[in-house]
Amino acid sequence: MGVYVILCIGESLEEREAGKTLDVVTRQLNAVAERLSSRDWPKVVIAYEPIWAIGTGKVATTEQAQEVHASIRKWLGDKISTDTAENVRVIYGGSVTEKNCRDLAQQPDVDGFLVGGASLKPAFIDIINSRL
Incomplete structure (x- = not known):
């Protein structure tokens, strides 16, 4: 069965502001792809987590997140x-x-969320039910 x-992956604020987000994410994906076979990918979940949004309270806009997720797909x-x-x-992931x-x-x-600090709060149940 193996490990999942x-x-x-994600960019810094400087990279975001320079318009390099998609280049950075693509570079990160390419680096991983060099080491994985096609049979390994079903064991991978990809989390787009912009560095500038981790624990800062800043979050990518809905449009920014969708753009990057579509690019990954x-x-x-x-x-x-x-x-x-x-x-x-x-x-x-990212605030x-x-x-x-x-x-x-x-x-x-x-397809879902990588939740950090918010998972420790009662409102976490609202995140769990966000697609309902």
């Missing part, structure tokens, strides 16, 4: 396989709260 992993389809692109979970999760959960390429 969450691959966290396209990369998977182009570089790995259509099946992999359709089946690998791509989740969002996820009960206040921002509903809009993020409605995005077509956001």
Whole structure:
């Protein structure tokens, strides 16, 4: 059965402001792809977690998150396989709260969340139920 992993990728604020987000994420994915075979990808969950949003209270806009998630899914389809692109979970991490999760959960390429500090609060149940 093996080990399942969450691959966290994302850009710094400086890279975001320079318009390099998609380049950075693609570079990170390429580095991992060099070491994985096609049979390894079903054991991977990809978490887009912008560095500038970790524990800061800042969060990517819904549009920013969807753009990056769609780019990740396209990369998977182009570089790995259509099946992999359709089946690998791509989740969002980076200051996820009960206040921002509903809009993020409605995005077509956001499959879930990597939740940090908010998982310790009673409102975590709202994040769990964000797609209901």
